[in-house]
Amino acid sequence: GDVVEVRVDFGRALDPAAMADAIAAGPTRLCAVVHAETSTGVLTDLNPIAAAAREAGALFAVDCVTSIGGLELDFDDVGVDAAFCGTQKCLSVPPGLAPVTFSPRALARVADRRHPVPFYFDTRLLTGYFGPDRAYHYTAPVSMIYALAASLEEVAAEGLAAREARHRDVAAALRRGLAPLGLEPLVPVEHATPMLTTVRYPDGVDDGAFRRHLRERHGIEVGGGLGPLAGRAFRVGLMGHGARRENVLRAVAAFGDALAACGHRDADVAGALAAVHAG
Amino acid sequence: GDVVEVRVDFGRALDPAAMADAIAAGPTRLCAVVHAETSTGVLTDLNPIAAAAREAGALFAVDCVTSIGGLELDFDDVGVDAAFCGTQKCLSVPPGLAPVTFSPRALARVADRRHPVPFYFDTRLLTGYFGPDRAYHYTAPVSMIYALAASLEEVAAEGLAAREARHRDVAAALRRGLAPLGLEPLVPVEHATPMLTTVRYPDGVDDGAFRRHLRERHGIEVGGGLGPLAGRAFRVGLMGHGARRENVLRAVAAFGDALAACGHRDADVAGALAAVHAG
Structure with missing residues (x-):
């Protein structure tokens, strides 16, 4: 499908009304934003954009690379359908992991997919790996995962x-x-x-x-x-x-x-x- | 394009003649094989297949995940245009890296590409990262790279x-x-x-x-x-x-x-x- 960009100048915040207009002008299947933008340091107010996406029946995807572990973000409360992050920023883990999360709505969309996607992005294979079958998808980076576990213990201890x-x-x-x-x-x-x-x-x-x-x-x-x-x-x-x-x-x-x-x-x-x- | 599979029973070696026939029946743009196959333990004789690919003008790509650091393989001598590997097998590095290599022929093919490919597989972005521009492509997994450097020192010391x-x-x-x-x-x-x-x-x-x-x-x-x-x-x-x-x-x-x-x-x-x- 076509991608519509909603642009703002570097260092300016995304205008939620402009996002809502772009979403409503669709049909819009997916709306994607960056939460904490490391190119400039702009923080996106997710709530109004998530509401506009939900109203249009679009999935809402968020890049949480820089916000995870440094900002509170309740995926279910905001209505985030897909998010990815990095662990090398506010979690202070050595770089090398990119945790992802998907809502049931996002996984249903994946299950309905009729066209193949590249191996690395194939969420269907990924759910097989994390499901009861433990179907082979990749060799887990075990030492990184130990580092992440240690970091999450620190996050839990601090709150x-x-x-x-x-x-x-x-x-x-x-x-x-x-x-x-x-x-x-x-x-x-x-x-x-x-x-x-x-x-x-x-x-x-x-x-x-x-x-x-x-x-x-x-x-x-x-x-x-x-x-x-x-x-x-x-x-x-x-x-x-x-x-x-x-x-x-x-x-x-x-x-x-x-x-x-x-x-x-x-x-x-x-x-x-x-x-x-x-x- | 279409993918033609040359099949053999589990545990049997790929027949170089069958591969050569499949390549010649093309037009074949790319021929891909696994060098050391961990599902079964079959080792592929790369030379005759590489020769058939070269004769047909096809690129020759090899999965070296299990062979790297355990078998000698001269990419230029064999005529390998693209190879990827893992470092968690015969290099004994913690899992998390997948080094790749490309021949000038393969990079020329990439430069001629007219259709976009997903970010993770975009070799053009990758060459920008490793070229003099050091254009941002990803955050390097630095601790893994230190582990790889230590492993390569051990490989060099042993030969x-x-x-x-x-x-x-x-x-x-x-x-x-x-x-x-x-x-x-x-x-x-x-x-x-x-x-x-x-x-x-x-x-x-x-x-x-x-x-x-x-x-x-x-x-x-x-x-x-x-x-x-x-x-x-x-x-x-x-x-x-x-x-x-x-x-x-x-x-x-x-x-x-x-x-x-x-x-x-x-x-x-x-x-x-x-x-x-x-x-």
């Missing part, structure tokens, strides 16, 4: 609500620290993910020099800007085990040092560190 | 020829040990993989009871028979680090014990152990 609160607290501390440095977050706080913050460069700061300084002098790696933001912004991930105030203090001090090294000398590092503590 | 010889020695020792137990390998030695040996049960031995006894009393897991061999044979993997004579001795003694526990009492365990040493 998902506390975990979301920690990510939000740490993201807020980072934002407070940016202003005295003369740095500005791309995404307004009401549309921002707590785990990924995109920061605009002040005029004249070279992206490569700034990030190299962070990497080589401070052992800190931040992401570069993507698409239209390449060279104009950097992306700070504070996820899972790494989402801690002490890391924000380290990062803020390092940003100030790197700005100075790049010739940008009006950063108030002491003020930034105090601001991190202030909340 | 691939020595590694193949070790696998062949160990498989021969296993075969010698089977006869005094009254057990018979499914695949004639000239068509057999050294790393996987399928063994027929004597009449009256229950597959579930036999394998449970091995697992619970000896801590040894062997594979069950597949397809028409289900319940009629078991599969012994001796791969990578595990392909050692002492493991053959343990396995042969355990098979004798499990046969006796299943009511099959004419196994000569002492003779089997002596036979393992004899080569």
Whole structure:
């Protein structure tokens, strides 16, 4: 079938009304969105989009790669029919797993499928593997699954609500620290993910020099800007085990040092560190 | 395009002439075979099939999942255009990686492709990732790659020829040990993989009871028979680090014990152990 893209500028939140219009203009079989968008740090408000999808009889699929383990999300409550995630972000597991979940409605759609799909994406084979038959589908990455089990024990011990609160607290501390440095977050706080913050460069700061300084002098790696933001912004991930105030203090001090090294000398590092503590 | 299957009975080797006929009956764009077949333990003689594919202008693709690190295979010499493997068998890396390789001919075919393919199988994206652009394709499973690097150091230290010889020695020792137990390998030695040996049960031995006894009393897991061999044979993997004579001795003694526990009492365990040493 045809794919309809609902576009917004980088760093702007998806407009739920525009999504609802696009869904209603269908017939729409599937509506797919990213929950926490790591290219920009935009958080999608799932509820109104899920409601529009449900009303149109469409399945609702969500990319939870960055949100899982860092935000509370009740798939049944929101009405998520299919979701996939990664474990290397807010779950702090080594990369290599992509857990998925499907609603009974999604599995019924799969069961009705008349055209073959590639092996790796064949949910029918996957359900055979996880069903009572344990039909062979793949060799499980056992050491990764042990790591995931350990991570889920940590999540359960901390509690998902506390975990979301920690990510939000740490993201807020980072934002407070940016202003005295003369740095500005791309995404307004009401549309921002707590785990990924995109920061605009002040005029004249070279992206490569700034990030190299962070990497080589401070052992800190931040992401570069993507698409239209390449060279104009950097992306700070504070996820899972790494989402801690002490890391924000380290990062803020390092940003100030790197700005100075790049010739940008009006950063108030002491003020930034105090601001991190202030909340 | 249409897929033509060249079928043989379980445990029989692919007939190169039948393959050559099927290729020549084409137009054939791609010919794909399994090198070392873990369902049965059949080893495919790649050279005549590769030659037939080359003559027809077809690409030649090989599943090397079980052979990599256990058999010598020179992709360029044989004329392999695409190969994929797993690292959890003869490389003894935890499961989770599937290295692939492509010839320039295969990459040219990919570059000419006019229809989109699913993300996971999009070799064009993959070449962008591994090219100078390092274009984002996936988050690399870094801990698995460290494990692979360690394994490849071990392979280099041992040497691939020595590694193949070790696998062949160990498989021969296993075969010698089977006869005094009254057990018979499914695949004639000239068509057999050294790393996987399928063994027929004597009449009256229950597959579930036999394998449970091995697992619970000896801590040894062997594979069950597949397809028409289900319940009629078991599969012994001796791969990578595990392909050692002492493991053959343990396995042969355990098979004798499990046969006796299943009511099959004419196994000569002492003779089997002596036979393992004899080569």
